[in-house]
Amino acid sequence: MRLPYVDNTNPLYYQRFQPWRDVPRSDWDNWKWQLQHTISNPEQLAEILPLTEEAKERVRHTLPKYKFAVAPYYLSLVDPNNPECPIRLQSIPTEAELHIEAGEMDDPLAEDTDMPVPNVVHRYPDRVLVTITGVCSMYCRFCTRRRFVMDKEGHKERNEVDVICNYIGSHPEIRDVILSGGDALMMGTTMLVEIMSRIRAIPHVEILRIASKIPCVLPMRITDELVTTLKRFKPLYFMTHFNHPYELTPEAKIACERLVDGGIPVMNQSVLLRKINSDAAIMKKLMQELLALRVKPYYIYQCDLSEGIGHFRTPVGKGIEIIESLRGHTSGLAVPEFVIDVPGGGGKIPVAPHYLISQSDKKVVVRNYEGFISTYPQPTLTDCTCSTAKAVETGPPSLHEHGVARLLHEDSISIEPHETRDALH
Ligand code: SF4
Known part of the structure; x- marks a missing residue:
């Protein structure tokens, strides 16, 4: 059967090694x-x-x-x-x-520290990541969670799922749950549906996400039946993981389109990898092709400090250079955010070229991708209070009450690292 997509730019298309040439x-x-x-x-x-x-x-x-x-x-x-x-x-x-390089860690993102109960990473105020399996169909050589996929083989048992659901159920601030692993779609559909149904039944959970590399490494798992099943859990987002345009085969394209056609928005997270996609031309092609499939390029991650993956790391400047080559040069929709998921559990921090060159109380000076420098005058009216803000802020604590944003919205004047203060006093 001829598939609807033929990608002539991929020289590897339809190649199968022996002994699979004659597999029906x-x-x-x-x-x-x-x-x-x-x-x-x-x-x-x-x-x-x-x-x-x-x-x-x-x-x-x-x-x-x-x-x-x-x-x-x-x-x-x-x-x-x-x-x-x-x-x-x-x-x-x-x-x-x-080869373990200096600074590399077993758990560079300190996920185990941010795990109040097994298999639930609760780092950000209103969302959690749940590791429902330690299985993947392909074990990426640069995996951040390689310690996890090595140690926590297999899918979660029912009693472990009970603990996960009890935690989420008793934390009303959690409105977004990401099912991850391993690869969430390596779980059988029946068990996956059971877990999703239990989480969906928790009233304060608004959004579910599935994190899965399956559309890239095993696209035939995305069947029409699976999509019909998954769409019952809307609002559901699908976070996938393509790193190179050669991965966008006809099969992978069909998998992505099936999800989107089924009403499930698909977002892509790439990892910046030395000698794999550490080149603006490769990233641009990948992002443009994803966008054409209605897969939104979401993040490019700086490669983490997991043990034994130093040979994949690029200088951070390479990521900034890639964003510089994307922003303005192609549709804004095709430009993901470049982030460093910082060691120690600080979470994702966006890193970008500088577009704001200077500012005064009268105007800001900005530049575009061409180097065109312009000014934007500051308004004379600066009170931005909205009459409806308080009305919509009912319910769980707002994000403004945490971190640096709190400094802008409350009377506090500083955030002091405990470590420094404790050492001084
Ligand atoms: S699919 Fe994800 S969890 Fe599995 S090996 Fe690759 S990066 Fe690691």
Whole structure:
């Protein structure tokens, strides 16, 4: 069957390695078949990709420390003739992973510290991330949660789900729940629906999100039946993860379009990865193609400080350079936010080129992407109080009451780090 999309810019399209060349389309397009034929050790890998003994040994070395698995579909996107193929670099282990650089951590985002109960990361005021499984169909070599997918194998048991739901239910400030993992869609549909139904039944939870790389690495999992099931949980957002335009195969495009056509908004989060997408042309192509699929480019993450992934990190300036090459040069809708998820649990901090050049009480001086410098006069009326603000602020505490925003809205004049104060007094 000819699929509706043919991407002539992807030289890898429809390539399948032996022994999968003659696999019927009905099997190839079946996600369960793909999982049953997942490659998870160097011997299997060497039967598919030409690997030297040395390369095989390198994969073998990493396995006791980090998981490896890749389904036939995603492995088929590897260019066997390019040692720096972006798909290969993302999916095939190398010995570089065994090199731990200074500053790298097991849990760089301090998620375990922000876990009031197991499997619930409650870092931000009104939302939580729930790790419902430790399983992925492909274990990204740059994974931030590699400690988690290694230790917490399998899906959550019912008693663990009880704890998760009880926590969310007893915290009325939580209005947004992100189901993550591992990969949330590696869970069977029945169990996933059970968890989603229980969370959806909590009155103060307004929004559900599914965080899943499945549209990229196992797009056949996104069936019409799954979409019909998921759309019952609206408002539901789907957070996916593409890093390179070569991942936008006809199958992946169909998966994304199925979700969007089913009324589920899809957002993309990329990780900035050295030698994979650390180039403005690659990122621009990726963002434009995603947008054409109605997938909103949401974040580009600076690569985290997880152990053994230093070879993927770029200077932060590379991300700023990429945003500089996107903003103004293409649709604003195609420009994601570049963020550093800072070590120690500070959360996502946006980093961007400077567009505000200077300011006085009379005007601001700004520049655009071309270097055009202009001014914008400050208004003479500066009171921005809205008569309806108090009326809509009923319910859980507003965001203004926390952090730096509080300094702007209350009488407090400073925020003092406890550590410094304790050392001085
Ligand atoms: S899909 Fe997500 S959780 Fe799984 S290995 Fe990749 S980055 Fe890690």
